[in-house]
Amino acid sequence: MFLSSHESGVDAKKRVSIPASFRRALAGEDSVFVWPSLDKNCLEGGGDRLVARFQNAIMRLKPMDQRREALSYAIFGRGRSYKFDDGGRIVMDAELLDFAGITDKALFVGLGDRFQIWAPQDHQPRLSELQNLARDSMDLLDPFDDEPEALHPR
Amino acid sequence: MFLSSHESGVDAKKRVSIPASFRRALAGEDSVFVWPSLDKNCLEGGGDRLVARFQNAIMRLKPMDQRREALSYAIFGRGRSYKFDDGGRIVMDAELLDFAGITDKALFVGLGDRFQIWAPQDHQPRLSELQNLARDSMDLLDPFDDEPEALHPR
DNA sequence: CTTAATTTCCCATGCTATCCCGAAAATGCG
DNA sequence: CGCATTTTCGGGATAGCATGGGAAATTAAG
Numbered sequence: 377m378f379l380s381s382h383e384s385g386v387d388a389k390k391r392v393s394i395p396a397s398f399r400r401a402l403a404g405e406d407s408v409f410v411w412p413s414l415d416k417n418c419l420e421g422g423g424d425r426l427v428a429r430f431q432n433a434i435m436r437l438k439p440m441d442q443r444r445e446a447l448s449y450a451i452f453g454r455g456r457s458y459k460f461d462d463g464g465r466i467v468m469d470a471e472l473l474d475f476a477g478i479t480d481k482a483l484f485v486g487l488g489d490r491f492q493i494w495a496p497q498d499h500q501p502r503l504s505e506l507q508n509l510a511r512d513s514m515d516l517l518d519p520f521d522d523e524p525e526a527l528h529p530r
Numbered sequence: 531m532f533l534s535s536h537e538s539g540v541d542a543k544k545r546v547s548i549p550a551s552f553r554r555a556l557a558g559e560d561s562v563f564v565w566p567s568l569d570k571n572c573l574e575g576g577g578d579r580l581v582a583r584f585q586n587a588i589m590r591l592k593p594m595d596q597r598r599e600a601l602s603y604a605i606f607g608r609g610r611s612y613k614f615d616d617g618g619r620i621v622m623d624a625e626l627l628d629f630a631g632i633t634d635k636a637l638f639v640g641l642g643d644r645f646q647i648w649a650p651q652d653h654q655p656r657l658s659e660l661q662n663l664a665r666d667s668m669d670l671l672d673p674f675d676d677e678p679e680a681l682h683p684r
Numbered sequence: 685c686t687t688a689a690t691t692t693c694c695c696a697t698g699c700t701a702t703c704c705c706g707a708a709a710a711t712g713c714g
Numbered sequence: 715c716g717c718a719t720t721t722t723c724g725g726g727a728t729a730g731c732a733t734g735g736g737a738a739a740t741t742a743a744g
Binding site for chain 2: 414429433437440442443445446450451453456457469
């Protein structure tokens with residue numbers, strides 16, 4: 377599970393360290409899949425599991441459904457799978473970096489099943505709005521059918 | 531899996547380099563199958579697996595079903611299987627190149643289980659529409675019945 | 685049958701990405 | 715606070731890739 381946020385440097389060869397905790401979340405996989413976000417100017421990333429989910433969802437659409445090609449292109453046509461080097465870095469494409477406006481710093485934001493990669497200056501203005509929306513959405517966090525916790529566990 | 535997009539040159543002998551990552555996606559196969567798209571003016575390509583899928587789907591149709599002959603012709607009758615040379619190139623037919631309007635540049639677009647080959651100038655105008663449709667179809671990618679990820683894998 | 689044109693195969697080369705090693709920085713631990 | 719481990723980051727060596735050209739083999743034309 378991708379947790380917390382980490383800022384990583386981008387060197388002259390466009391190499392970026394994937395935060396160690398994110399690599400651990402990938403549980404043994406030696407690569408990570410990265411694609412441009414469909415609705416924000418950041419990148420998104422995840423592991424094999426997430427890619428398989430996308431693949432399944434897309435395959436469920438009929439071949440002539442225009443949304444099938446659109447999603448295939450947006451995710452697979454523009455995304456890339458990166459293998460880590462021995463230091464846990466990937467070498468990113470100029471196209472993806474440009475899409476997100478990333479130059480020398482990349483901000484990794486964990487979102488549970490996936491993560492985002494932002495140019496730090498683009499993410500910072502979003503913070504207060506996100507926080508307000510989260511506060512107003514608190515009630516969505518309550519369980520509906522979970523059984524109450526025991527007073528004294530075990 | 532065919533990922534990302536690559537532009538490749540077409541030389542005077544009609545030789546085209548298949549992107550190395552696509553060749554890797556073909557996992558040891560020494561050839562690739564290419565056919566004209568059924569609904570767009572581009573070519574499509576894939577490996578043995580995809581051809582077998584088409585073959586199975588077509589075989590399920592009754593021999594007298596006119597659609598069987600139509601699909602057989604459109605895919606197998608007009609398509610071609612190309613073997614790579616030692617540099618990973620194929621020599622394309624004038625008919626297929628003409629169909630897609632390809633002259634000196636060919637744009638390879640990965641779509642997961644297959645790829646497209648476009649004349650770059652024909653693909654470029656499609657981008658914004660594809661991207662908008664993908665954004666509006668995002669919700670199709672959501673899992674319906676996937677179990678949550680473990681906090682600490684392993 | 686001879687010659688010309690085309691196609692196939694093979695090698696050469698500049699370029700880029702990948703791998704490998706190690707230093708610096710950060711983190712955790714006693 | 716100091717040491718050990720993990721993580722990040724820089725640079726050089728190496729291998730792989732895209733592409734061009736030429737010789738051999740095949741096909742077509744005269």
